[in-house]
Structure formats: C-alpha cells, structure tokens
Amino acid sequence: MKGSLIMQIIVADNYDSMSKRAANIIASQITLKPDSVLGLATGATPTGTYQELVRIYQEGRISFNDVVTFNLDEYYGLERVNEQSYWYYMYQHLFQHVDIKMENVYIPNGRAADVEAECRDYEEKISTRGGIDLQLLGIGRNGHIGFNEPDIQFEALTHLVKLDNETIEANSRFFSSIDEVPREAISMGIKTIMKSKKILLLASGEEKAKTVYRMLNHKITPELPASILQLHQAVTVILDKAAAALLVAATYKKL
Ligand code: PGA
Numbered sequence: 001m002k003g004s005l006i007m008q009i010i011v012a013d014n015y016d017s018m019s020k021r022a023a024n025i026i027a028s029q030i031t032l033k034p035d036s037v038l039g040l041a042t043g044a045t046p047t048g049t050y051q052e053l054v055r056i057y058q059e060g061r062i063s064f065n066d067v068v069t070f071n072l073d074e075y076y077g078l079e080r081v082n083e084q085s086y087w088y089y090m091y092q093h094l095f096q097h098v099d100i101k102m103e104n105v106y107i108p109n110g111r112a113a114d115v116e117a118e119c120r121d122y123e124e125k126i127s128t129r130g131g132i133d134l135q136l137l138g139i140g141r142n143g144h145i146g147f148n149e150p151d152i153q154f155e156a157l158t159h160l161v162k163l164d165n166e167t168i169e170a171n172s173r174f175f176s177s178i179d180e181v182p183r184e185a186i187s188m189g190i191k192t193i194m195k196s197k198k199i200l201l202l203a204s205g206e207e208k209a210k211t212v213y214r215m216l217n218h219k220i221t222p223e224l225p226a227s228i229l230q231l232h233q234a235v236t237v238i239l240d241k242a243a244a245a246l247l248v249a250a251t252y253k254k255l
Contacts, residue, residue: 007216007235010243018240019048022136022202025236027056029134029198035066037126039193040094040133041146042086046136047201050093057098065102068129070122072137072146072193076160076184080111084175087109092222098196108158108186119186126192135196139203142166143211143224146220147187152204154222156191160184176232190228198234202242212239213246 012018026049029036038044056062071086080087087107095105106125112118128227137145142164149154149164163171163183172178193199202210217224218236222228229235239247 007229009236009244009247010236010238012238012240015048015240018202018204018238019046019052022046022049022239023052023056025052025061025200026134026136028065029060030064032064033133034063034159035068036133037068037070037131039089039132039137039188039196040069040071041136041138042073042089042139045138047093047203049136049202054094054097056124062144064098064105067100067104068104070126070129070188071174072135072217073161073187074108075111075182076115077182080110084180088217101192103251110182110186112186115186116136119160122158122186123192132196134198134200135193137201138192139198139201139208139211139215139226141170141207141211143215143226145190145193145201145226145229146194148186148190148225150223150225152222154190154225154228157189157191158186160190161187167195188221190225194228197247197251199229199232199236201229201235201237202239202241203251205236206242206245208239208243212237212243216247240243 003099010021012021071090074086078085107116108122139145141149145159149161161184163185168181172181175181214224218224218227220227220230
C-alpha cells in the first residue's frame with residue numbers, strides 16, 4: 001500500500017540554509033503559540049537549527065518562557081551529566097542559551113529503575129501537556145525516526161528499544177569507541193510521533209539520499225519506519241541538495 005503524499009518538501013541549497021529554514025518554522029510556531037509543546041530531536045542534523053534558534057532568541061525575536069519540550073529519545077543507562085546523553089546534548093545546544101524553564105523540559109530518564117513506568121509516565125505527561133504541536137525529526141540511514149528501528153511491526157508508544165547494529169555504528173562517531181555506545185534507548189513510539197499536530201523532518205548529506213527517497217516512495221512498512229510519515233496530515237521535509245539528490249528536482253519546491 002502506498003500512502004497519499006501530502007508532504008511539503010523543501011530543498012535548501014546547503015546545510016546552513018536547511019537549518020535556517022527549520023529554525024524559522026520553529027520560531028514562527030513559538031510566535032503564534034508562545035506556550036507551544038515542541039517535540040525535539042538530537043543528532044548531528046539539528047545542531048544548526050538549534051544554533052539558529054538561539055540566534056533568533058538572542059535577537060529578542062522569540063521567548064521560550066512558556067514553551068514545553070519533549071525529546072524523542074534518550075540512551076538507556078546514561079546519566080544526564082554524561083556528555084553523550086541526549087539531556088546533555090539538549091542542554092549544550094539549546095536549553096542553556098535560552099529562557100526555557102527547566103520544569104518544562106522533558107527527556108526520557110535513561111536511568112529509570114522501572115522502565116515501563118517511565119515510558120507510561122512519559123506518554124501521560126505528553127497528554128497532560130496537551131500533545132505535541134510541532135515535532136522535529138531527523139532520520140537514520142536505516143529509516144528510523146526517534147529510535148524506532150526497522151522491525152516487523154510498528155511500536156506504538158514510548159518504549160525500550162534495542163538499537164540496530166547500523167545505528168550503533170552510525171552513532172559511534174560521537175563516542176571514543178563503538179563499545180561505549182549504549183545498546184538500548186527509550187524512545188517515543190510511532191503513534192506518539194504520529195499524534196503530533198505537525199512534523200518537521202530534516203535530512204542532510206548524500207548518505208541520507210537513498211533513505212529519503214525510500215521514505216517518500218516506498219510502501220508503508222515498519223521495515224522502513226519513516227515511511228509511516230506518508231500518512232501524516234502535516235509534514236514538512238527540509239533537505240539539503242545532497243539529501244535530495246535522488247528526488248526528481250522539478251517535483252519539489254526549490255528555495
Ligand atoms: P544524525 O541522526 O542527525 O546524527 O544523522 C539522525 C537520526 O539518527 O535520526
């Protein structure tokens with residue numbers, strides 16, 4: 001089955017222009033709804049977006065004072081203060097630079113003793129805060145979103161994930177050795193992501209080109225988790241030229 005393609009696809013000239021475009025979308029979300037609930041992502045792809053958002057904040061154009069955030073995922077087993085934790089990443093790249101209230105920041109607790117309770121609790125908190133208005137996503141080379149790895153079924157809600165070898169290998173670039181990469185993570189599920197009112201997916205670099213092409217053209221299958229986004233009503237995809245290389249240029253809006 002192939003879903004109806006209702007995504008807005010933007011091809012930016014390069015990584016910087018992709019990041020600026022993404023930051024503008026997030027900034028306008030915050031401007032229009034100052035108490036927005038943002039879903040946030042980590043990894044190499046969104047660092048430029050956060051940098052640009054911080055710049056917009058420093059110019060006094062937006063405030064995070066009433067913004068609430070939920071991160072997609074966290075490595076299981078890492079303390080917040082571990083430099084490889086996603087908590088640490090978010091603090092370094094965004095939270096320490098803006099006026100967000102830390103009580104409005106939610107990231108799964110990678111050290112939770114009762115993981116099932118942590119996952120249930122995370123879902124409840126998202127609901128209590130009114131659901132996610134805008135979810136930022138990257139995409140793994142294997143087509144994962146959050147840490148929803150290729151599988152025989154879509155995992156609906158926040159859950160403990162066993163990371164794919166491909167993901168462990170890809171993420172080892174952030175660690176001093178591959179042995180240090182955690183083997184598990186807590187991740188929002190596919191339903192959690194799909195319930196977001198709007199989704200903004202970013203991809204940069206030629207190593208993502210094939211995955212991006214498949215995300216948009218492949219049948220919808222848990223073996224390619226990002227393919228589910230074909231069924232979401234409000235997805236914007238921002239690519240740099242390298243990530244868009246396999247798409248037919250004329251079909252997509254050019255910046
Ligand atoms: P990356 O990760 O931005 O570091 O490429 C993306 C992802 O794995 O979702």
